[in-house]
Amino acid sequence: MKILNDLHKCSRCLVYKDKSLFYRSSDRECGVRSPCRDCRINKTPRPSLMQLFLSKFRKEPSGCWVWLGSLNNRKYGKIKFLGRCISSHRLSWELHNNKIIPHGMCVLHRCDNPPCVNPDHLFLGTNSENSKDMTNKNRQAKGIRNGQSVLTEDAVLEIRRRSNESSRSLGLEFNVSKTTILNIINRKRWRHIP
Ligand SMILES: [Zn+2]
Numbered sequence: 280m281k282i283l284n285d286l287h288k289c290s291r292c293l294v295y296k297d298k299s300l301f302y303r304s305s306d307r308e309c310g311v312r313s314p315c316r317d318c319r320i321n322k323t324p325r326p327s328l329m330q331l332f333l334s335k336f337r338k339e340p341s342g343c344w345v346w347l348g349s350l351n352n353r354k355y356g357k358i359k360f361l362g363r364c365i366s367s368h369r370l371s372w373e374l375h376n377n378k379i380i381p382h383g384m385c386v387l388h389r390c391d392n393p394p395c396v397n398p399d400h401l402f403l404g405t406n407s408e409n410s411k412d413m414t415n416k417n418r419q420a421k422g423i424r425n426g427q428s429v430l431t432e433d434a435v436l437e438i439r440r441r442s443n444e445s446s447r448s449l450g451l452e453f454n455v456s457k458t459t460i461l462n463i464i465n466r467k468r469w470r471h472i473p
């Protein structure tokens with residue numbers, strides 16, 4: 280049996296295939312992202328967002344669809360598409376309901392399983408319902424310290440709660456500029472959040 284290290288996921292057909300089926304594996308770093316030989320010859324188009332989404336979770340006996348891509352520090356899945364980082368449970372809601380999440384609304388989990396992207400386990404809620412939900416479930420965010428500069432709605436609420444602290448240190452903690460922090464506190468940005 281092949282071990283996973285010998286396999287690469289093709290960026291077009293999204294199938295795990297043997298390393299040798301990828302060109303340039305010697306001169307490029309593994310060639311992980313390159314299309315496989317078949318896709319290169321057949322000029323397979325890039326997968327759609329739906330195809331990418333469908334290739335990235337595992338259905339668990341519990342009914343949850345557990346995200347296999349990367350997770351943020353609060354265990355929500357994320358996916359990169361055309362250079363943008365998208366939250367996978369929010370994406371799932373939009374793809375399956377075929378509409379955009381209304382401005383300022385959150386997608387919440389009935390199953391309390393953040394990496395789950397099963398649309399049947401997701402529902403829309405307001406920000407305050409979201410924070411209440413999280414406090415009840417006792418897993419409130421303790422500040423977002425990872426390398427991403429995209430702020431979540433919870434981070435914005437936390438920044439506003441802590442507006443008496445130095446904007447420079449908040450900026451360092453949340454990985455955004457001091458100006459962004461000031462704009463959030465003065466409600467020049469994220470105005471839809473109370
Ligand atoms: Zn392929």
Ligand SMILES: [Zn+2]
Nearest residue numbers: 343390395400
């Ligand atoms: Zn679930």
